[in-house]
Amino acid sequence: AQSVTQLGSHVSVSEGALVLLRCNYSSSVPPYLFWYVQYPNQGLQLLLKYTTGATLVKGINGFEAEFKKSETSFHLTKPSAHMSDAAEYFCAVTHASGGSYIPTFGRGTSLIVHP
Amino acid sequence: ETGVTQTPRHLVMGMTNKKSLKCEQHLGHNAMYWYKQSAKKPLELMFVYSLEERVENNSVPSRFSPECPNSSHLFLHLHTLQPEDSALYLCASSQHDRGGEAFFGQGTRLTVV
Numbered sequence: 493a494q495s496v497t498q499l500g501s502h503v504s505v506s507e508g509a510l511v512l513l514r515c516n517y518s519s520s521v522p523p524y525l526f527w528y529v530q531y532p533n534q535g536l537q538l539l540l541k542y543t544t545g546a547t548l549v550k551g552i553n554g555f556e557a558e559f560k561k562s563e564t565s566f567h568l569t570k571p572s573a574h575m576s577d578a579a580e581y582f583c584a585v586t587h588a589s590g591g592s593y594i595p596t597f598g599r600g601t602s603l604i605v606h607p
Numbered sequence: 608e609t610g611v612t613q614t615p616r617h618l619v620m621g622m623t624n625k626k627s628l629k630c631e632q633h634l635g636h637n638a639m640y641w642y643k644q645s646a647k648k649p650l651e652l653m654f655v656y657s658l659e660e661r662v663e664n665n666s667v668p669s670r671f672s673p674e675c676p677n678s679s680h681l682f683l684h685l686h687t688l689q690p691e692d693s694a695l696y697l698c699a700s701s702q703h704d705r706g707g708e709a710f711f712g713q714g715t716r717l718t719v720v
Binding site for chain 2: 524526528533534535536537538541543582584592593594595596597598599600
């Protein structure tokens with residue numbers, strides 16, 4: 493079985509500060525990993541994904557994440573937070589079920605950005 | 608525009624009503640999902656359809672009934688709901704492989720009174 497753990501339900505940063513959102517996964521096979529963002533009353537939008545190849549993945553809005561197999565981690569970072577980054581962030585891993593690959597999500601981390 | 612459209616965006620229904628949520632995707636994907644998102648709870652996978660066949664049903668109460676008439680459309684039929692069923696219901700679609708990310712609709716905010 494595969495699972496995802498997001499450490500910290502809330503992360504608070506000042507505008508211009510580094511953003512670090514943590515995600516650890518558990519998987520019996522090489523994982524495919526994703527980060528999604530959700531703004532209030534909206535669906536989830538893909539930020540970035542790791543499948544194979546380069547372990548440092550760049551996404552939209554200046555975010556990036558690094559796949560570290562030895563640490564079973566896929567933390568999301570952004571060098572400088574902007575007020576518009578305030579949202580809910582979800583880490584996900586796909587798992588196989590009946591021949592399909594179904595995304596399993598973490599509980600989410602709410603990013604708060606202070607002026 | 609995400610390519611996945613959900614209607615209605617908001618729905619208020621009584622516990623004795625019957626209503627349906629609709630989801631349509633224009634991305635050519637062959638897997639579709641229903642998720643429930645409640646306050647203070649993680650995303651809950653409700654139903655998965657792959658190639659128009661249901662492949663997963665995570666012990667969802669029978670008052671929720673899915674229907675997938677073709678690869679582009681997904682419905683969630685609701686009847687005799689409870690107040691605790693009030694939540695944001697999200698539809699998503701993806702391509703049938705591990706690397707295919709899920710594309711989400713904007714959700715239906717359901718309130719049961």
